[in-house]
Amino acid sequence: MIRPRVVVDLVPGASPAPGARWTGVAIDVLRATSTLTQARENGAARIVSFADPAEALAFRDANPGALACGERGGRIVPGFDLGNSPFEYVRERVEGRALAFASTNGSRAILALRGCGTRWLGAFVNASAVVRALAGAPLVAIVCAGKEGAFALEDAACAGWIVQALLDSGAEAGNDAARLVARVGPRAAGEVRALVEGCDHARTLVPLGREYARDVAFCATLDAIGAVHSF
Numbered sequence: 001m002i003r004p005r006v007v008v009d010l011v012p013g014a015s016p017a018p019g020a021r022w023t024g025v026a027i028d029v030l031r032a033t034s035t036l037t038q039a040r041e042n043g044a045a046r047i048v049s050f051a052d053p054a055e056a057l058a059f060r061d062a063n064p065g066a067l068a069c070g071e072r073g074g075r076i077v078p079g080f081d082l083g084n085s086p087f088e089y090v091r092e093r094v095e096g097r098a099l100a101f102a103s104t105n106g107s108r109a110i111l112a113l114r115g116c117g118t119r120w121l122g123a124f125v126n127a128s129a130v131v132r133a134l135a136g137a138p139l140v141a142i143v144c145a146g147k148e149g150a151f152a153l154e155d156a157a158c159a160g161w162i163v164q165a166l167l168d169s170g171a172e173a174g175n176d177a178a179r180l181v182a183r184v185g186p187r188a189a190g191e192v193r194a195l196v197e198g199c200d201h202a203r204t205l206v207p208l209g210r211e212y213a214r215d216v217a218f219c220a221t222l223d224a225i226g227a228v229h230s231f
Protein backbone atom coordinates (compact mmCIF):
# COMPACT_ATOMS: atom_id res chain seq x y z
CA MET A 1 0.00 0.00 0.00
CA ILE A 2 1.28 3.49 -0.86
CA ARG A 3 1.62 5.68 2.23
CA PRO A 4 0.20 9.22 2.20
CA ARG A 5 2.95 11.81 1.86
CA VAL A 6 3.12 15.23 3.53
CA VAL A 7 5.50 18.03 2.61
CA VAL A 8 5.93 21.43 4.27
CA ASP A 9 7.24 24.80 3.12
CA LEU A 10 8.34 27.01 6.01
CA VAL A 11 7.82 30.08 3.77
CA PRO A 12 5.73 30.48 0.60
CA GLY A 13 7.56 29.57 -2.59
CA ALA A 14 10.25 27.43 -0.96
CA SER A 15 9.22 24.51 -3.23
CA PRO A 16 7.68 24.39 -6.71
CA ALA A 17 3.90 25.04 -6.57
CA PRO A 18 1.94 21.79 -6.02
CA GLY A 19 -0.58 20.77 -8.69
CA ALA A 20 -4.09 19.36 -8.88
CA ARG A 21 -3.29 15.96 -7.32
CA TRP A 22 -2.33 17.67 -4.05
CA THR A 23 -4.36 18.78 -1.05
CA GLY A 24 -3.00 22.14 0.12
CA VAL A 25 -3.16 23.61 3.62
CA ALA A 26 -2.28 27.30 4.08
CA ILE A 27 -1.24 28.29 7.60
CA ASP A 28 -0.97 31.84 8.93
CA VAL A 29 -1.82 31.48 12.62
CA LEU A 30 -1.35 35.24 13.24
CA ARG A 31 -3.76 36.05 11.87
CA ALA A 32 -4.92 35.47 8.31
CA THR A 33 -5.97 31.82 8.25
CA SER A 34 -7.39 32.01 11.79
CA THR A 35 -9.43 35.04 10.71
CA LEU A 36 -10.52 33.55 7.40
CA THR A 37 -11.57 30.31 9.11
CA GLN A 38 -13.75 32.41 11.41
CA ALA A 39 -15.10 34.30 8.38
CA ARG A 40 -16.02 31.10 6.54
CA GLU A 41 -17.49 29.66 9.74
CA ASN A 42 -19.73 32.74 9.85
CA GLY A 43 -20.92 32.19 6.31
CA ALA A 44 -18.49 34.05 4.03
CA ALA A 45 -19.20 32.60 0.58
CA ARG A 46 -15.67 32.50 -0.81
CA ILE A 47 -12.18 33.91 -0.49
CA VAL A 48 -10.28 35.44 -3.38
CA SER A 49 -6.71 36.24 -2.37
CA PHE A 50 -4.45 38.96 -3.73
CA ALA A 51 -0.85 39.91 -3.08
CA ASP A 52 -1.57 43.58 -3.77
CA PRO A 53 -4.27 45.51 -1.84
CA ALA A 54 -5.05 47.53 -5.00
CA GLU A 55 -6.13 44.32 -6.73
CA ALA A 56 -8.43 43.48 -3.81
CA LEU A 57 -10.05 46.91 -4.08
CA ALA A 58 -10.49 46.49 -7.84
CA PHE A 59 -12.13 43.07 -7.30
CA ARG A 60 -14.46 44.50 -4.64
CA ASP A 61 -15.46 47.37 -6.90
CA ALA A 62 -16.13 45.04 -9.87
CA ASN A 63 -18.15 42.51 -7.83
CA PRO A 64 -21.25 43.86 -6.06
CA GLY A 65 -21.53 42.51 -2.52
CA ALA A 66 -17.84 41.63 -2.24
CA LEU A 67 -15.79 42.99 0.65
CA ALA A 68 -12.14 44.13 0.51
CA CYS A 69 -10.33 42.66 3.52
CA GLY A 70 -6.86 42.39 5.01
CA GLU A 71 -4.02 44.42 6.42
CA ARG A 72 -0.71 46.09 6.03
CA GLY A 73 1.42 46.49 9.15
CA GLY A 74 -1.34 44.73 11.08
CA ARG A 75 -3.83 47.55 10.41
CA ILE A 76 -6.78 47.76 8.03
CA VAL A 77 -5.81 49.04 4.56
CA PRO A 78 -7.33 52.47 3.75
CA GLY A 79 -10.48 51.92 1.67
CA PHE A 80 -10.93 48.31 2.84
CA ASP A 81 -14.15 47.11 4.49
CA LEU A 82 -12.52 44.84 7.07
CA GLY A 83 -9.05 44.40 8.57
CA ASN A 84 -7.46 41.18 9.81
CA SER A 85 -9.09 40.64 13.19
CA PRO A 86 -11.20 37.49 13.58
CA PHE A 87 -13.65 39.51 15.67
CA GLU A 88 -14.54 41.74 12.71
CA TYR A 89 -15.80 38.78 10.69
CA VAL A 90 -19.19 38.41 12.34
CA ARG A 91 -22.08 36.75 10.51
CA GLU A 92 -23.88 40.07 9.98
CA ARG A 93 -20.91 41.41 8.00
CA VAL A 94 -19.75 38.42 6.00
CA GLU A 95 -22.57 35.95 5.43
CA GLY A 96 -22.94 35.24 1.72
CA ARG A 97 -20.16 37.68 0.79
CA ALA A 98 -17.07 37.12 -1.33
CA LEU A 99 -13.96 38.31 0.50
CA ALA A 100 -11.23 39.93 -1.61
CA PHE A 101 -8.38 39.31 0.80
CA ALA A 102 -4.92 40.88 0.81
CA SER A 103 -2.66 40.44 3.82
CA THR A 104 1.09 40.75 4.03
CA ASN A 105 1.96 37.07 4.45
CA GLY A 106 -1.20 34.97 4.63
CA SER A 107 -2.20 35.84 1.06
CA ARG A 108 1.17 34.59 -0.18
CA ALA A 109 0.65 31.18 1.46
CA ILE A 110 -2.84 30.95 -0.02
CA LEU A 111 -1.64 31.95 -3.49
CA ALA A 112 1.20 29.41 -3.36
CA LEU A 113 -1.41 26.64 -3.12
CA ARG A 114 -3.88 27.85 -5.72
CA GLY A 115 -3.04 24.95 -8.09
CA CYS A 116 -4.03 22.27 -5.56
CA GLY A 117 -7.16 20.24 -6.28
CA THR A 118 -8.35 20.68 -2.66
CA ARG A 119 -7.40 23.70 -0.55
CA TRP A 120 -7.92 24.16 3.19
CA LEU A 121 -7.37 27.02 5.63
CA GLY A 122 -5.32 25.75 8.56
CA ALA A 123 -4.68 27.29 11.98
CA PHE A 124 -4.57 26.25 15.62
CA VAL A 125 -8.22 27.33 15.92
CA ASN A 126 -9.23 24.40 13.69
CA ALA A 127 -6.17 22.12 13.75
CA SER A 128 -8.01 18.91 14.69
CA ALA A 129 -10.62 19.53 11.97
CA VAL A 130 -7.80 19.96 9.44
CA VAL A 131 -6.32 16.63 10.49
CA ARG A 132 -9.71 14.94 10.07
CA ALA A 133 -10.15 16.51 6.63
CA LEU A 134 -6.74 15.23 5.52
CA ALA A 135 -7.54 11.58 6.34
CA GLY A 136 -7.11 9.61 3.14
CA ALA A 137 -5.46 12.43 1.17
CA PRO A 138 -2.50 10.81 -0.64
CA LEU A 139 -0.48 14.01 -1.18
CA VAL A 140 -0.55 16.89 1.30
CA ALA A 141 1.33 20.18 0.87
CA ILE A 142 1.39 22.54 3.86
CA VAL A 143 2.59 26.10 3.26
CA CYS A 144 3.44 28.29 6.24
CA ALA A 145 3.00 32.03 5.69
CA GLY A 146 6.04 33.02 7.77
CA LYS A 147 6.85 36.69 8.12
CA GLU A 148 8.02 38.65 5.09
CA GLY A 149 10.00 35.74 3.68
CA ALA A 150 11.34 34.57 7.04
CA PHE A 151 10.39 31.64 9.27
CA ALA A 152 7.60 32.19 11.83
CA LEU A 153 7.47 29.88 14.84
CA GLU A 154 3.68 29.88 15.27
CA ASP A 155 3.09 28.71 11.69
CA ALA A 156 5.77 26.01 11.84
CA ALA A 157 4.39 24.81 15.18
CA CYS A 158 0.87 24.56 13.78
CA ALA A 159 2.19 22.67 10.76
CA GLY A 160 4.00 20.43 13.26
CA TRP A 161 0.79 19.69 15.14
CA ILE A 162 -0.88 18.61 11.91
CA VAL A 163 2.14 16.66 10.57
CA GLN A 164 2.58 14.78 13.86
CA ALA A 165 -1.03 13.63 13.65
CA LEU A 166 -0.61 12.53 10.02
CA LEU A 167 2.61 10.63 10.79
CA ASP A 168 0.89 8.96 13.76
CA SER A 169 -1.77 7.69 11.36
CA GLY A 170 0.76 6.23 8.93
CA ALA A 171 1.76 9.07 6.57
CA GLU A 172 5.40 9.65 5.64
CA ALA A 173 7.26 12.97 5.84
CA GLY A 174 8.15 13.92 2.27
CA ASN A 175 10.75 16.61 2.94
CA ASP A 176 13.07 17.91 5.64
CA ALA A 177 10.73 20.75 6.67
CA ALA A 178 8.02 18.18 7.41
CA ARG A 179 10.52 16.14 9.45
CA LEU A 180 11.59 19.29 11.30
CA VAL A 181 8.13 20.61 12.20
CA ALA A 182 7.04 17.15 13.39
CA ARG A 183 9.75 17.43 16.06
CA VAL A 184 8.84 20.92 17.27
CA GLY A 185 5.05 20.85 17.12
CA PRO A 186 3.32 21.29 20.49
CA ARG A 187 1.57 18.27 21.99
CA ALA A 188 -1.00 19.88 24.30
CA ALA A 189 -3.42 22.80 24.21
CA GLY A 190 -1.57 24.59 27.04
CA GLU A 191 1.67 24.47 25.06
CA VAL A 192 -0.06 26.05 22.06
CA ARG A 193 -1.15 29.13 23.98
CA ALA A 194 2.30 29.75 25.50
CA LEU A 195 4.02 29.21 22.17
CA VAL A 196 1.77 31.56 20.17
CA GLU A 197 1.71 34.28 22.81
CA GLY A 198 5.51 34.18 23.08
CA CYS A 199 6.37 34.30 19.37
CA ASP A 200 7.84 37.34 17.57
CA HIS A 201 4.66 38.14 15.66
CA ALA A 202 2.53 38.19 18.83
CA ARG A 203 5.08 40.50 20.40
CA THR A 204 4.59 42.97 17.52
CA LEU A 205 0.77 42.70 17.48
CA VAL A 206 0.02 42.98 21.22
CA PRO A 207 1.52 46.50 21.64
CA LEU A 208 -0.82 47.76 18.86
CA GLY A 209 -3.76 47.67 21.29
CA ARG A 210 -6.02 45.61 23.53
CA GLU A 211 -8.04 44.28 20.60
CA TYR A 212 -4.83 42.82 19.13
CA ALA A 213 -4.11 40.97 22.39
CA ARG A 214 -7.63 39.54 22.15
CA ASP A 215 -6.89 38.42 18.57
CA VAL A 216 -3.68 36.68 19.64
CA ALA A 217 -5.51 34.89 22.47
CA PHE A 218 -8.17 33.69 20.05
CA CYS A 219 -5.61 32.53 17.47
CA ALA A 220 -3.83 30.61 20.25
CA THR A 221 -6.97 28.66 21.20
CA LEU A 222 -6.64 25.11 19.96
CA ASP A 223 -9.79 23.86 18.22
CA ALA A 224 -11.96 26.89 18.97
CA ILE A 225 -13.65 26.05 15.66
CA GLY A 226 -14.63 22.47 14.90
CA ALA A 227 -14.71 22.73 11.11
CA VAL A 228 -12.32 23.13 8.20
CA HIS A 229 -12.99 25.55 5.36
CA SER A 230 -11.71 25.92 1.83
CA PHE A 231 -10.20 28.93 0.13
Ligand code: MLT
Pocket residue numbers: 028030031032033071073074075084103104105106107145205
Ligand atom coordinates in the same frame (compact mmCIF):
# COMPACT_ATOMS: atom_id res chain seq x y z
C1 MLT B 1 -0.32 38.47 7.51
O1 MLT B 1 -0.96 37.89 6.61
O2 MLT B 1 0.75 39.00 7.28
C2 MLT B 1 -0.83 38.50 8.91
O3 MLT B 1 -2.05 37.91 9.00
C3 MLT B 1 -0.60 39.85 9.51
C4 MLT B 1 -1.49 40.22 10.67
O4 MLT B 1 -1.37 39.65 11.75
O5 MLT B 1 -2.34 41.08 10.52
